[in-house]
Amino acid sequence: METRQSDIWRQTLEADEDLASEVSLNNSNMTEEEREEILQELTKLEEEISTLKQVLLSKEKQHAELKQKLGITPLSEFRNNFSRGWQDMQSSTAYKKTSETLSTAGQKTSAAFSNFGSAITRKFGDMSMAGLELLFPRR
Numbered sequence: 732m733e734t735r736q737s738d739i740w741r742q743t744l745e746a747d748e749d750l751a752s753e754v755s756l757n758n759s760n761m762t763e764e765e766r767e768e769i770l771q772e773l774t775k776l777e778e779e780i781s782t783l784k785q786v787l788l789s790k791e792k793q794h795a796e797l798k799q800k801l802g803i804t805p806l807s808e809f810r811n812n813f814s815r816g817w818q819d820m821q822s823s824t825a826y827k828k829t830s831e832t833l834s835t836a837g838q839k840t841s842a843a844f845s846n847f848g849s850a851i852t853r854k855f856g857d858m859s860m861a862g863l864e865l866l867f868p869r870r
Contacts (some may be wrong), residue, residue, distance in 0.1 A: 743777070
């Protein structure tokens with residue numbers, strides 16, 4: 732793997748050097764010494780990046796192993812995150828205000844339907860009384 736990575740880096744450096752030579756043609760203010768210094772700095776940075784990637788990969792592997800030892804699965808993490816998110820949302824001001832508003836609207840709607848139902852019942856009652864009076868007129 733080391734050899735393969737070094738081959739990749741060598742190819743990348745060669746491509747970068749080609750690009751740098753094109754840039755240097757466009758930037759005639761730079762001396763050869765400055766160019767070499769920048770290329771060395773670039774090479775050093777790329778090596779540091781490669782090292783950091785390797786360290787990160789190692790840390791991620793260690794992280795996964797520790798979670799596995801604790802029995803933490805992706806599903807349990809998802810459930811915990813979802814539960815925590817739900818609790819956070821319910822404790823937010825916006826959720827509380829929305830909940831109160833919907834509760835009030837529900838109460839008003841319920842009262843309106845109740846009044847509407849009572850009015851309909853009264854009308855049917857009035858209509859049936861009028862129908863009975865037509866069938867059986869008062870003497």
